[in-house]
Amino acid sequence: MALMDTTSRVHLLTVPDLVIQSSWKGSAIVSVPLNIFIDDLSADQSRRWSPLHAVQMQIAGLSLEEKRKSANTHFISASDKVGILDQMVPICSAVHMFDASMMRPVLVISHISSIIADYQMMSYVCNHSGPSAKKFCPKCMADKTDPIKKWEMRTPQSTRRLIERMGLMQHPKQMQTDTGIKAYKNTLWDYLNPHRDTPIGLLHFMYLGLAKHLIQYCYENLTSEKKQMLALHLESIDQSQFEYKVTAQSMFKYRDSRQGKDFKLYLQLASFNFGYVRAEQKHIQALTKLALVSRHMQNMTGNISEEVTAYLNFIKENIPALARKSKAHLGVHLEDDIEFHGHPLHYIEDQFEKNHRTIRTGIQHQNGHAKSRDTASQFAKYEVISHLATGGYMKHGILLEKTSSLKEKVYLFRNSWDSQLRLMKTSVKGTHYGPWLGSKTENQS
Numbered sequence: 496m497a498l499m500d501t502t503s504r505v506h507l508l509t510v511p512d513l514v515i516q517s518s519w520k521g522s523a524i525v526s527v528p529l530n531i532f533i534d535d536l537s538a539d540q541s542r543r544w545s546p547l548h549a550v551q552m553q554i555a556g557l558s559l560e561e562k563r564k565s566a567n568t569h570f571i572s573a574s575d576k577v578g579i580l581d582q583m584v585p586i587c588s589a590v591h592m593f594d595a596s597m598m599r600p601v602l603v604i605s606h607i608s609s610i611i612a613d614y615q616m617m618s619y620v621c622n623h624s625g626p627s628a629k630k631f632c633p634k635c636m637a638d639k640t641d642p643i644k645k646w647e648m649r650t651p652q653s654t655r656r657l658i659e660r661m662g663l664m665q666h667p668k669q670m671q672t673d674t675g676i677k678a679y680k681n682t683l684w685d686y687l688n689p690h691r692d693t694p695i696g697l698l699h700f701m702y703l704g705l706a707k708h709l710i711q712y713c714y715e716n717l718t719s720e721k722k723q724m725l726a727l728h729l730e731s732i733d734q735s736q737f738e739y740k741v742t743a744q745s746m747f748k749y750r751d752s753r754q755g756k757d758f759k760l761y762l763q764l765a766s767f768n769f770g771y772v773r774a775e776q777k778h779i780q781a782l783t784k785l786a787l788v789s790r791h792m793q794n795m796t797g798n799i800s801e802e803v804t805a806y807l808n809f810i811k812e813n814i815p816a817l818a819r820k821s822k823a824h825l826g827v828h829l830e831d832d833i834e835f836h837g838h839p840l841h842y843i844e845d846q847f848e849k850n851h852r853t854i855r856t857g858i859q860h861q862n863g864h865a866k867s868r869d870t871a872s873q874f875a876k877y878e879v880i881s882h883l884a885t886g887g888y889m890k891h892g893i894l895l896e897k898t899s900s901l902k903e904k905v906y907l908f909r910n911s912w913d914s915q916l917r918l919m920k921t922s923v924k925g926t927h928y929g930p931w932l933g934s935k936t937e938n939q940s
């Protein structure tokens with residue numbers, strides 16, 4: 496495991512580093528900070544919406560490079576009957592596990608660093624009624640009178656008090672409308688501050704929010720003749736350096752069903768495209784500003800929270816219809832999110848969304864009688880197969896390999912809990928199995 500400090504230096508940590516100097520009933524206690532992703536995914540082939548509530552996780556301290564790998568994104572649970580909040584209960588509490596590097600049982604306490612979610616789910620974990628509520632923000636008390644402003648922040652104390660009061664009321668509807676808070680059981684309040692620890696997901700905020708709204712708005716304000724010219728110009732642009740070609744048909748005709756990555760790619764071309772057809776100057780300016788914010792975001796340069804605020808003020812001034820969107824308001828909380836949770840790329844939804852495809856594909860091969868059980872056992876089988884494929888050992892990850900390429904050595908940890916833990920060095924290049932390689936583990940694997 497690797498943790499990054501504020502200067503972006505990577506520290507390699509081993510399980511013994513993470514062990515709190517105490518044990519519980521003979522089990523060492525390991526504390527692991529996690530990023531949890533929650534979302535509903537469509538589990539039905541037909542158009543009927545029968546969602547599967549799924550929970551996935553990543554270790555919060557991994558480097559960006561590691562976080563982008565599917566191997567470091569783990570499926571935890573999925574159910575069509577048990578709600579997300581109930582599925583979170585065992586994750587918040589301690590779990591008994593066996594640690595292969597220490598060869599002994601451990602008690603894993605998962606400290607939830609952040610919850611990664613779209614607007615609906617973000618509201619759900621905050622006991623909030625959602626983006627259509629009068630007080631539409633799950634983080635502050637904002638309403639539509641001035642949406643591009645950080646209003647009085649919601650706190651766990653104030654929200655819990657409201658939930659308690661609503662629980663005692665016969666008709667809590669009015670209070671729900673006034674505050675945007677909805678009363679239902681939510682264990683998360685005992686473990687974290689959902690208002691603060693649910694940062695804005697870049698994919699939903701930036702690409703399916705700001706970019707989507709702006710591109711759609713600019714397109715819809717063109718004459719039909721200009722729309723045709725726009726499509727022709729887009730088709731003629733050389734996109735050979737892109738991952739894939741953004742076509743006019745997909746971008747304009749089916750613009751409602753485009754994914755975040757389509758808007759991310761098109762945003763790079765949009766100001767040239769709209770500039771060619773002489774769209775309104777302020778529209779082109781907004782597209783250019785947003786493209787620059789996106790670029791800085793992806794390259795981790797510039798002061799992105801200031802740039803987002805400047806963009807929001809620009810659209811408030813020039814395209815007020817877009818500034819009134821609930822998603823746009825979330826940008827005012829970007830600064831706080833960065834302060835508490837780091838750069839937004841560290842908790843972007845991309846990798847988790849990709850995993851949804853794996854879950855969905857698996858469901859197609861099931862009889863559909865017990866989706867959650869079959870999905871869970873399928874993922875368990877994947878884990879067993881990869882465990883066997885690596886010779887019965889758990890992989891230590893590329894970070895150790897990287898260290899080895901620098902020093903041409905791999906650090907291996909051989910440990911036995913009773914004797915002292917000691918660091919061993921070996922020059923076996925490319926070996927990235929655990930310290931237990933060749934030890935008594937072999938008999939047990």
Ligand SMILES: [Zn+2]
Nearest residue numbers: 632634635637
């Ligand atoms: Zn707010």
